[in-house]
Amino acid sequence: MKQVDEQEALLQLDNQLCFMLYACSRAVTKAYRPKLETLGLTYPQYLVMLVLWEWQRQPPEQASVKALGERLLLDSGTLTPLLKRLEQLGLVERRRAVHDERERVLALTEAGMQLKQQAASVPQTLLCESGVPAEEISRLRQELAQLLARVC
Numbered sequence: 001m002k003q004v005d006e007q008e009a010l011l012q013l014d015n016q017l018c019f020m021l022y023a024c025s026r027a028v029t030k031a032y033r034p035k036l037e038t039l040g041l042t043y044p045q046y047l048v049m050l051v052l053w054e055w056q057r058q059p060p061e062q063a064s065v066k067a068l069g070e071r072l073l074l075d076s077g078t079l080t081p082l083l084k085r086l087e088q089l090g091l092v093e094r095r096r097a098v099h100d101e102r103e104r105v106l107a108l109t110e111a112g113m114q115l116k117q118q119a120a121s122v123p124q125t126l127l128c129e130s131g132v133p134a135e136e137i138s139r140l141r142q143e144l145a146q147l148l149a150r151v152c
Contacts, residue, residue: 031129035122039115040089044082046119047072052092052108053116064097065104073152091115 013019029043036046051071052063060067069079083106086092091112097103127134 031126032122035125039118039122044078045086046122048079048082048086049091049112049115049119052106052112053119056108056113062097062103063106065094065106068106086112 009015032043032046036043039046041049048068051068055063065076065079065083068074069076072079083092083094087094089111090109093107093109094104095107097105127137130137
């Protein structure tokens with residue numbers, strides 16, 4: 001009987017790490033939505049912009065779509081529509097690489113660089129609104145990074 005109870009517990013939704021991660025991800029993304037709407041960005045577009053702003057400070061060897069996909073853990077089929085939309089918004093330029101015309105490299109436009117100033121308040125605003133202490137957020141982020149490294 002005890003083994004059956006343990007099996008039942010293993011299959012309860014609230015005991016699933018994957019569900020808690022999924023629910024938290026959805027809740028956090030939902031909290032970002034109104035702030036990002038004022039910037040004219042969706043959450044996935046915001047993630048792309050974060051990487052491109054990082055690359056301004058510390059450029060990768062090649063600021064390619066492939067490198068962006070590796071950084072965001074996304075494939076090119078997911079990235080291409082995001083990048084096309086960011087290009088239509090005038091925030092990003094995609095160009096053919098000089099060394100290989102099949103490869104696309106990315107660059108922020110002036111508007112994309114200026115958007116960084118507007119976006120700078122988003123993380124702090126969300127942290128304040130959450131009521132979760134910064135130390136706890138930092139610890140949780142580290143633990144999730146460790147989990148991601150183990151499952152990838």
